[in-house]
Amino acid sequence: MNYIKDNLEKIKTSISEKIVLVAVSKTKPIADLLEAYEAGQRVFGENKIQEMVTKHEALPKDIEWHMIGHLQRNKVKYMAHFVDLIHGVDSLKTLKEINKQAHKHDRVINCLLQVRIAKEETKFGLTPADISDILYSEELKTFTNIKICGFMGMATFTKNENILNEEFSELETLYNHHKKQHPDFSILSMGMSGDYKLAIKNGSTMIRVGSSIFGARNYLT
Numbered sequence: 001m002n003y004i005k006d007n008l009e010k011i012k013t014s015i016s017e018k019i020v021l022v023a024v025s026k027t028k029p030i031a032d033l034l035e036a037y038e039a040g041q042r043v044f045g046e047n048k049i050q051e052m053v054t055k056h057e058a059l060p061k062d063i064e065w066h067m068i069g070h071l072q073r074n075k076v077k078y079m080a081h082f083v084d085l086i087h088g089v090d091s092l093k094t095l096k097e098i099n100k101q102a103h104k105h106d107r108v109i110n111c112l113l114q115v116r117i118a119k120e121e122t123k124f125g126l127t128p129a130d131i132s133d134i135l136y137s138e139e140l141k142t143f144t145n146i147k148i149c150g151f152m153g154m155a156t157f158t159k160n161e162n163i164l165n166e167e168f169s170e171l172e173t174l175y176n177h178h179k180k181q182h183p184d185f186s187i188l189s190m191g192m193s194g195d196y197k198l199a200i201k202n203g204s205t206m207i208r209v210g211s212s213i214f215g216a217r218n219y220l221t
């Protein structure tokens, strides 16, 4: 019954120590997260704020919690006191709300802008023009309780390596371009169970892996 530990070890030995592994535990029970924790995993990703809050309350306090899902602005307040990194920011309005809630707790919350790289209609994210609008807006300078640390992207759900390479390298190019003006950028979050190796080849610094650690998700239960 130690498959979670085995999976984690398998992934960790296949990537450089410099790559941050976010264990995506959405829909999984506390016992599974605890097994990963006991195997040494300290960074967990969730895509629903309420679920993350419940798990944060139940688990050891040295866990780093990442919100990787699409954000509902009215729920940011529930995680503002503990969230370590918000991956899916896709508007100035959302940044404003995160800043407001972070200010209440006298914290600085780390954020990534979600870039739309997949050609699929269903994926969220900003265009390169939107990114520039946000990064160079005057309003952003007034948000002193957030820090933009880099970008996040999700590739098309495909096994076609040409498409994946194209999408990941597009995001890497955009990241490197903006990093020139923002030398404190340090995170390029891309790569999931099916594509993290290609993502890393294209410059990913942080991968978000769920099913390869915890097994397939069953959304019906």
Ligand SMILES: *Cc1c(COP(=O)(O)O)cnc(C)c1O
Pocket (backbone or CB within 6 Å): 024, 026, 047, 068, 069, 154, 191, 192, 193, 194, 208, 209, 210, 211, 212
């Ligand atoms: C669910 C999810 C993942 C992990 O997906 P797997 O294919 O299970 O590794 C990564 N990133 C985001 C944004 C997700 O919602």
